[in-house]
Amino acid sequence: MQTVNQRPFRILGVQQIAIGGTDKSKLRRLWIDLLGLQFKHSFVSTRENVDEDICALGGSSNEVEVDLMQPIDLDKKPAVQHTPLNHIGLWVDDLPLAVEWLTAQGLRFAPGGIRPGAGGHDIIFIHPKASDEFPFSGEGVLIELVQAPAKIIQSLTVTT
Numbered sequence: 001m002q003t004v005n006q007r008p009f010r011i012l013g014v015q016q017i018a019i020g021g022t023d024k025s026k027l028r029r030l031w032i033d034l035l036g037l038q039f040k041h042s043f044v045s046t047r048e049n050v051d052e053d054i055c056a057l058g059g060s061s062n063e064v065e066v067d068l069m070q071p072i073d074l075d076k077k078p079a080v081q082h083t084p085l086n087h088i089g090l091w092v093d094d095l096p097l098a099v100e101w102l103t104a105q106g107l108r109f110a111p112g113g114i115r116p117g118a119g120g121h122d123i124i125f126i127h128p129k130a131s132d133e134f135p136f137s138g139e140g141v142l143i144e145l146v147q148a149p150a151k152i153i154q155s156l157t158v159t160t
Contacts, residue, residue: 009098012156015146016065016089016119020080024053027068031055037066043118049076054118061155065089065119087125087142091156095122095147102126108134110142122147 037055110125117123130137
């Protein structure tokens with residue numbers, strides 16, 4: 001097992017915050033109409049049981065995506081409306097390497113593997129609960145790791 005000092009990837013910053021509810025229009029009223037976030041586009045996935053609006057705050061490399069999500073079917077899983085703060089997304093500089101290393105450390109990932117996400121970047125989810133096989137998890141929080149594009153990696157890389 002490698003030590004933390006040998007971690008072969010870096011978490012660069014917050015990529016997204018995903019907020020779920022049973023009625024996306026109420027979320028839009030708060031986040032877009034009242035708070036002024038910029039609407040970017042919508043994304044629908046029956047596989048993920050989600051109808052979401054992708055919004056943004058900030059700009060350039062400091063932009064944070066805010067996803068306003070409702071389930072397509074209230075009776076199906078995943079239940080994106082539970083809990084209202086559904087998940088947090090983190091930019092990572094090398095997603096495949098991060099997944100390989102974190103898996104070797106015993107971190108549990110949700111089913112589905114690395115795949116294209118709503119924002120157009122490759123993603124994977126860290127499972128919120130540990131298992132016998134994988135003793136580490138998001139400790140109750142669903143965490144999305146998002147492959148950062150080159151411009152984000154460059155702008156968020158701290159030189160020493």
